[in-house]
Amino acid sequence: MDIAQLERGIVKGDRRALSRAITLVESTRPDHRTAAAELIEALKGANGTPREALRIGLSGTPGVGKSTFIEGFGGMLTGQGLRVAVLAVDPSSARSGGSILGDKTRMDQLSRDPGAFIRPSPSQTHLGGVGRRTREAVALCEAAGFDVVLIETVGVGQSETVVAEMSDLFVLLLAPAGGDELQGVKRGIMEIADIILINKADGDLKAAASRTCADYSGALRLLRKRPQDPKGFPKAMMVSALEDSGLDAAWAEMQALTDWRRENGHWSARRAAQARYWFQQEVRQALLAQLETGPARAALRELGDAVAEGKTTPAIAAAALLDRIGAPGAGA
Known part of the structure; x- marks a missing residue:
């Protein structure tokens, strides 16, 4: 997908380009996520002030x-x-x-x-x-x-x-x-x-x-x-x-x-707070995505079975899982 061409179409108000761009940002494919981030960043400076x-x-x-x-x-x-x-x-x-x-x-x-x-x-x-x-x-x-x-x-x-x-x-x-x-x-x-x-x-x-x-x-x-x-x-x-x-x-x-x-300054302050909120959400979603990898799923099954059988507690199993995937908070 030509990101530069898509950007030009959106700036001109082309509905087909806008529809394609929304489809792109809604996609969960890693390559589409990279392209979507590139497009959003390009559009921020397309007309000077957003x-x-x-x-x-x-x-x-x-x-x-x-x-x-x-x-x-x-x-x-x-x-x-x-x-x-x-x-x-x-x-x-x-x-x-x-x-x-x-x-x-x-x-x-x-x-x-x-x-x-x-x-x-x-x-x-x-x-x-x-x-x-x-x-x-x-x-x-x-x-x-x-x-x-x-x-x-x-x-x-x-x-x-x-x-x-x-x-x-x-x-x-x-x-x-x-x-x-x-x-x-x-x-x-x-x-x-x-x-x-x-x-x-x-x-x-x-x-x-x-x-x-x-x-x-x-x-x-x-x-x-x-x-x-x-x-x-x-x-x-x-x-x-x-x-x-x-x-x-x-x-x-x-x-x-x-x-x-x-x-009274509430408009700009609110938008700044919203940007911070969505940054934090992106970080949380990225951390959760680590649980969807193959090794993490295997560890979840293994430790889940151990908890179900009473061999360990949920808190200890959770700390062990975080330690295995190297996530922040491991061992906490």
Whole structure:
């Protein structure tokens, strides 16, 4: 693969080049990983100062209308002349490893919009609702000149906090009339949300949406104040992706929060902290990869049998394994 040619295509906004590059960074082949790292490094200096798109993480329970919201919201943004990339991560089967990847089908109109780019990807075995290489895909979309990158994540859970480590804004989408709404979301994910949007605020559900919005507004006021938030944030709002109502107001609030964070130094500080976080994750993943080698697997089986038979303790066996593979912490 010609990395220089791929780089030129991405900088020019070539969609095929962007798609090929995302496939490259998602690959686990060692030679592809080397090429992907080379491409990302080349793109950092392709246009001088790296381009910074607004990265928006979007999560919500199944059936809340994430795809409908993204299609309406993305269409509104492209209508304003902005270029929008959507990275939609689908859950992978724990048994077969496969994913449906049906997001482009659900976003039929946006997928045909010349100002939008939609890329579904499998989550594989990674927690946090995103693939391990989603952050690199975001960087590729920024280099391709997109103004807004939407990262649609899988489900809702405490592991979803990983998404906050690659987003400038984190938006939580909820539906009304879901029973005891405040029990529907863990405190952990509420603490990282910047804006909570109550979707489906239309028709018979509008009154329920209003009550749900009031409930969450009250709950957010009880959370500890975060230094990266101006007065009034985080906040809950009502939207209807079906009727395209409230989308412009939600976008205005996102812009206001982004501008405030830029002006007060939180934007750059947050991105620096995110870069440090992903560096540490790469180190951890590299150390874990050592356990997948042939000698390490043989040692795991041997020492595992010894533990199972009561010949040694798990702690001593673990120290012995680390000593054999020469990993840091051996003998600790």
